[in-house]
Amino acid sequence: MYRPTLTSSILTLNRRQVLKAGGAAVLTTPFVSRAWAATTEINMLAWYGHGEPDIVAEYEAANNVKFVPKYYAGGDNMLALIAQSPPGTYDLILSDAEFVQQLNAAGYIEEMNPDDYPLDDMLHEDFSQFPGHWADGKMYSMILRGGHLGVSYNKNSVTAKEAESYSCFWKPELKGKVGHFDWHLPNLGQMSLYDGNGASLWNLNDTQWSKVQETTMSLRPQIGGFFDYGGTFNGLKNGEMQAMVGIGDWITGVLEKDGAPVASVIPKEGGIQFTESYSIGKGSEKAEEAKKFIQYMMSPAGQVKSAQMLAYPGFCVTKAGRAALIEADLEEAKRSHQIDGDAQDPITLIKEGRIHYRDIPQQQTLEDWNDFWSEYKSA
Amino acid sequence: MKQSQTLNFILGIYVVMIFAFVFAPIIFSMVFSFNSQRFPTIPLGEFSTEWYEKVLADPDIWKAARNSLIVSFSTALIATFLGFCTAYSDFRYNFRFKGPYLALILLPPTIPLIIMALAMLAWLSKIGMSGQLYSIIIAHSVLTAPFAMAVIRLRLNQMDPDLESAAWNLGGSEWKTMRYVIVPFCKPAIFSSLFLTAAVSFDEFAVSWFVSGLNSTLPVVVLEIVQGNIDPQVNAIGTFVFLTSMTLVVLAQLFFASRQIKGMQS
Amino acid sequence: MSEKYEIRLNIYALTWRLPIIFWQLIFFVGPVLFMVAMSFFLVKNYRMNEAFEFVNWSRMMTRGFFWDSYWYTLGIATLSTFCAMCVAFPAAFALAFRAAESTRRWAIFLLIIPFFTSYLVRTFSWFVILSESGVVNAVLGYVGLGPFKMLNTDFGTLVGYMTLTLPLVVILQTVTMANIDKSLIEAARNLGCSPLRTIWQVIIPLSKTGLIIAAIFCFILSFGDFVAPFYLGGSQEPTLPILILDTTKSGQQWPRAAVVAIMMMVTLFVIAFTGIALAYRKGKGSK
Numbered sequence: 001m002y003r004p005t006l007t008s009s010i011l012t013l014n015r016r017q018v019l020k021a022g023g024a025a026v027l028t029t030p031f032v033s034r035a036w037a038a039t040t041e042i043n044m045l046a047w048y049g050h051g052e053p054d055i056v057a058e059y060e061a062a063n064n065v066k067f068v069p070k071y072y073a074g075g076d077n078m079l080a081l082i083a084q085s086p087p088g089t090y091d092l093i094l095s096d097a098e099f100v101q102q103l104n105a106a107g108y109i110e111e112m113n114p115d116d117y118p119l120d121d122m123l124h125e126d127f128s129q130f131p132g133h134w135a136d137g138k139m140y141s142m143i144l145r146g147g148h149l150g151v152s153y154n155k156n157s158v159t160a161k162e163a164e165s166y167s168c169f170w171k172p173e174l175k176g177k178v179g180h181f182d183w184h185l186p187n188l189g190q191m192s193l194y195d196g197n198g199a200s201l202w203n204l205n206d207t208q209w210s211k212v213q214e215t216t217m218s219l220r221p222q223i224g225g226f227f228d229y230g231g232t233f234n235g236l237k238n239g240e241m242q243a244m245v246g247i248g249d250w251i252t253g254v255l256e257k258d259g260a261p262v263a264s265v266i267p268k269e270g271g272i273q274f275t276e277s278y279s280i281g282k283g284s285e286k287a288e289e290a291k292k293f294i295q296y297m298m299s300p301a302g303q304v305k306s307a308q309m310l311a312y313p314g315f316c317v318t319k320a321g322r323a324a325l326i327e328a329d330l331e332e333a334k335r336s337h338q339i340d341g342d343a344q345d346p347i348t349l350i351k352e353g354r355i356h357y358r359d360i361p362q363q364q365t366l367e368d369w370n371d372f373w374s375e376y377k378s379a
Numbered sequence: 380m381k382q383s384q385t386l387n388f389i390l391g392i393y394v395v396m397i398f399a400f401v402f403a404p405i406i407f408s409m410v411f412s413f414n415s416q417r418f419p420t421i422p423l424g425e426f427s428t429e430w431y432e433k434v435l436a437d438p439d440i441w442k443a444a445r446n447s448l449i450v451s452f453s454t455a456l457i458a459t460f461l462g463f464c465t466a467y468s469d470f471r472y473n474f475r476f477k478g479p480y481l482a483l484i485l486l487p488p489t490i491p492l493i494i495m496a497l498a499m500l501a502w503l504s505k506i507g508m509s510g511q512l513y514s515i516i517i518a519h520s521v522l523t524a525p526f527a528m529a530v531i532r533l534r535l536n537q538m539d540p541d542l543e544s545a546a547w548n549l550g551g552s553e554w555k556t557m558r559y560v561i562v563p564f565c566k567p568a569i570f571s572s573l574f575l576t577a578a579v580s581f582d583e584f585a586v587s588w589f590v591s592g593l594n595s596t597l598p599v600v601v602l603e604i605v606q607g608n609i610d611p612q613v614n615a616i617g618t619f620v621f622l623t624s625m626t627l628v629v630l631a632q633l634f635f636a637s638r639q640i641k642g643m644q645s
Numbered sequence: 646m647s648e649k650y651e652i653r654l655n656i657y658a659l660t661w662r663l664p665i666i667f668w669q670l671i672f673f674v675g676p677v678l679f680m681v682a683m684s685f686f687l688v689k690n691y692r693m694n695e696a697f698e699f700v701n702w703s704r705m706m707t708r709g710f711f712w713d714s715y716w717y718t719l720g721i722a723t724l725s726t727f728c729a730m731c732v733a734f735p736a737a738f739a740l741a742f743r744a745a746e747s748t749r750r751w752a753i754f755l756l757i758i759p760f761f762t763s764y765l766v767r768t769f770s771w772f773v774i775l776s777e778s779g780v781v782n783a784v785l786g787y788v789g790l791g792p793f794k795m796l797n798t799d800f801g802t803l804v805g806y807m808t809l810t811l812p813l814v815v816i817l818q819t820v821t822m823a824n825i826d827k828s829l830i831e832a833a834r835n836l837g838c839s840p841l842r843t844i845w846q847v848i849i850p851l852s853k854t855g856l857i858i859a860a861i862f863c864f865i866l867s868f869g870d871f872v873a874p875f876y877l878g879g880s881q882e883p884t885l886p887i888l889i890l891d892t893t894k895s896g897q898q899w900p901r902a903a904v905v906a907i908m909m910m911v912t913l914f915v916i917a918f919t920g921i922a923l924a925y926r927k928g929k930g931s932k
């Protein structure tokens with residue numbers, strides 16, 4: 001005996017109604033209505049942020065192009081990805097300077113014409129022939145921006161005076177509250193500087209390398225954890241970590257703007273510079289368009305955008321770019337010391353020899369350094 | 380009786396606590412998605428929908444969402460089909476090399492994802508099938524087929540083994556028996572396996588990042604944001620996904636319940 | 646399962662048996678074999694070259710930090726499995742024996758929801774809940790209990806593992822126990838067994854298969870997870886998945902990472918097979 005109950009009729013009705021409503025919803029979502037008529041697509045392989053609207057939207061609108069970014073976290077992932085992708089998949093490659101050597105050695109990037117770029121407008125003569133960007137007198141990569149790594153600390157537990165030396169990381173009050181950015185290169189580089197190796201911080205003989213390992217091991221009891229990008233932000237913001245080794249303004253700058261009591265300074269032992277550069281992928285069919293975009297990013301307008309990048313800040317490398325930044329955003333220029341004459345001006349620091357470009361170790365292999373890093377973590 | 384009532388009460392509270400543990404991160408994520416602060420801390424900032432606006436305005440995220448749906452839907456179909464075939468073969472037949480046969484489908488979860496990811500990418504490139512959406516579908520179906528097989532196999536366990544023989548004795552061919560007896564019996568398990576495999580595929584980011592080339596899925600977008608930006612956008616995306624799946628689950632429950640009611644019609 | 650049907654090599658049987666063989670051979674065995682081969686490759690100029698050298702193996706096996714990480718991972722995965730199984734059991738028991746059929750169905754469906762939400766996003770939520778200035782410590786602070794360090798410790802890692810495995814373990818345990826022949830439990834009660842004794846000597850042995858399968862899944866998931874020990878444990882200490890990722894950072898050393906992966910794979914195979922053998926073994930008088 002079947003009596004249609006209220007529930008069953010509601011259920012059967014609802015099913016049809018729901019399907020109809022669902023169908024309508026799917027059809028009206030924005031992505032269907034976007035009409036990119038005859039827009040050139042440029043594939044970009046970069047750190048997060050370089051393909052975001054705050055950097056590329058203006059250029060995209062003016063030149064009828066669309067950037068398709070693929071973001072990586074770590075140059076090694078990038079290399080693996082390129083290695084396994086058909087040549088020409090990526091038109092634009094943004095990488096850290098020391099990876100340019102690896103990209104080139106493996107044959108993944110195209111040669112570039114120096115005349116196309118403002119090499120004579122660089123803030124520092126090193127930038128026009130940046131180490132690793134040139135091979136056999138040919139240019140393979142264009143320097144875009146840079147940042148400095150030093151002592152990053154929470155102002156509530158480390159004074160500015162203490163932060164003038166890496167030794168503040170060993171402060172007893174900071175036990176368990178010092179963190180590492182999880183990459184051996186900048187961390188061991190900073191330890192090498194602390195040991196007094198100065199300009200030869202990457203070029204260590206056996207004795208020096210043993211000393212660096214010893215110094216690093218002595219820091220282990222202070223360490224509260226090893227973090228990637230996200231973990232670093234959270235650790236510093238939450239206060240779990242009161243100091244961080246291996247980072248700089250590129251992280252604390254973002255947190256500072258967000259109101260956290262953190263800062264980064266270059267200590268007296270010296271700091272490390274990371275540099276980001278653009279290359280053109282080998283076999284790319286859009287090499288012309290890629291070149292035009294790199295030229296845009298090297299122009300004053302592009303340099304300002306790069307300095308103001310929402311994901312993480314970096315300093316301008318051209319004179320015209322710096323001038324444009326001061327005019328457009330004096331506050332940011334002041335915050336990042338990009339003013340001629342400022343004591344912490346990044347360019348002045350390089351000229352004074354207090355900044356050393358990040359590089360791969362010379363006398364040991366990357367595996368040696370990385371193996372030690374793994375050992376250090378397990379200690 | 381009184382003893383059993385207190386015990387039931389305690390058990391009930393315990394179950395609620397378990398659910399609280401499981402859902403707390405999801406609830407918090409939803410709360411943060413409306414929080415004005417970029418890096419959430421206690422106490423919270425103000426109520427804001429800026430992260431949702433950012434997510435909804437980004438065509439890349441819509442594309443990734445569409446890709447995710449296509450991938451998980453296709454994965455669910457393929458994995459469930461493969462799982463059903465294997466479960467049935469295991470249930471019905473004993474043959475030589477049955478052990479290795481089962482190992483073939485059950486081993487994928489034992490391999491660490493990141494190595495599986497690279498191996499998949501290298502292999503699929505070699506055979507010219509990488510960098511597309513179907514690359515992810517292939518990889519995911521391999522990863523999720525074991526779950527489908529397990530679910531359907533468990534259900535087949537509950538079937539009276541003589542049911543099949545009875546159907547044959549009554550004159551049905553093997554194919555007809557499959558169609559009218561076994562498949563309907565397995566329907567709940569097939570349904571669950573579709574959901575389960577879709578779910579696993581939907582949240583998988585390690586293999587997807589490597590194999591997908593330029594076609595991102597939603598978890599890949601989340602991974603990229605998390606590793607490069609730290610932005611409550613991920614919480615906004617997470618909330619969308621959560622609400623969508625809640626709706627699907629509720630609908631599935633209603634379908635299931637209504638079918639039961641229909642079954643009572645005489 | 647009558648033997649006379651199996652002797653005929655028929656289309657029917659093959660239709661069901663073959664798809665998985667073809668699919669997995671091409672898309673699973675292929676990559677795995679390639680990974681094993683990869684462990685013998687050499688890396689020159691940051692490019693992998695096909696070769697057959699043992700240097701990757703000898704280097705990795707002689708490294709102290711590899712074995713430290715190996716035993717640590719084994720230990721914490723076991724601990725995680727133990728915790729998850731114990732924490733899930735009372736809830737599964739309640740859902741299997743005290744809840745109505747529809748409640749149980751709803752509960753299981755609800756527990757599938759976390760699978761549809763991003764594991765990464767859920768892990769990040771724990772930052773705010775567990776940090777020293779976070780929710781839990783704030784609440785404990787009201788009662789006067791000091792701030793506890795929960796992140797970047799083994800505790801944090803365990804919380805992360807449970808976030809990953811608890812829903813699955815509860816579902817598997819519930820389904821297993823709900824399918825036990827209830828008449829056997831009644832019989833035990835009628836014969837005067839106390840509730841605890843019933844659980845220990847009747848319910849658990851009857852659900853042995855399902856429980857072991859749940860434990861195996863939980864172990865495999867914990868053993869291979871990278872997110873929990875990295876984000877919530879601060880890599881203190883690094884587990885094998887973290888080591889794999891780290892190894893790839895030494896100049897494209899994917900072959901060496903493959904060595905670690907193979908060791909993980911072999912370990913998991915051994916544990917999984919032992920477990921399954923235990924699960925399906927007919928014990929004396931267990932039925």
